[in-house]
Amino acid sequence: MPIRPEHRHFYPIDWPQLSAVIRFGRAGGRCEACGRPHGHVIVCLNEGTWYDAEAGGWRSGRGRLLRREPGVAALATVRLTIPILATCHREHDTSRNGDADLAAWCQRCHLIHDRPEHIRRRRLTYLRRRALGDLFLGPYPLS
Template sequence: MRRVAHLGDGRWWDADAVCWRSGRGKRIALKGGFNLASVRTTYVVLACAHLDHDPGNSMPGNLAALCQRCHMLHDAAEHRWQRWWNVFRLRAIRDLYEDPRLTRERCAR
C-alpha cells in the first residue's frame, strides 16, 4: 500500500520517476503550475489481475499487478457481461417455475 497524489481523472504523480503519468502509465507534461501539496492523495493497493479474465489460468504471462482503478477498468466489460448473464439466468429460472397466470395478474395491477 502506498499513498499517491492524483488529479482525480487518472493522472497521478510518480514520485520514483519524479513525473506525472497518465491513466495508462505514460509520462505526461502538465501545462500550468499548481501546488503539489493541494493535490488529492489516496492509498493505492496493487491487485493481481487475470488478463484473460479466467481465474483458473494463473500462468505468469496471464497475470498483471494493477492498481484498483486500472483493475476495475480492465474488468469492466467482464463485469457488465456477468451482470447481464445473472439477470438472464434468473429470468429464465423464473419462467420455468412460476405460473404464467400469476405473472399476468401482477402485470395487470
C-alpha cells in the same frame, strides 16, 4: 476480486506465494499497467492522472509522464488514494497460472480490464431477478 468458493479449485495451493512473486518480484511493487506504487499514498485527479513522487512529475492514467502539468481547474479535484496490487488473470482463465498469464495490477487497472466481464455479469443478474419476478409476481405492468 476475492476468490469465489466455487472457483477455488482452479487456483494452485501455493497461490499466495505465487501472487507475492508476481506483485513484488516481477513487478517490483508497482502496477504493470500504470506504474502506481503498492501501498503508498498518491495524489490523483478525476481522469486518472496521478503524481509520481519518485519521477517528480505527473503521469497519465496509463503511466506515461505528462509533458505539461495539469491546469489549476484540474487540481481542484485532487484526492489521495493508496493503490493495492493484486495478481490478476489477463484472459480471465483461472486455470492458466503461468508467468505470461498473470499480471500485477492496481484496483483501477484491474477494474478497467474487467469492465466487460462485470457488465456481462450485471446483465445476467438483472435478467435473473426479472425472471424471478415473472415467476412469482406475474407479468410486469405495461405502464
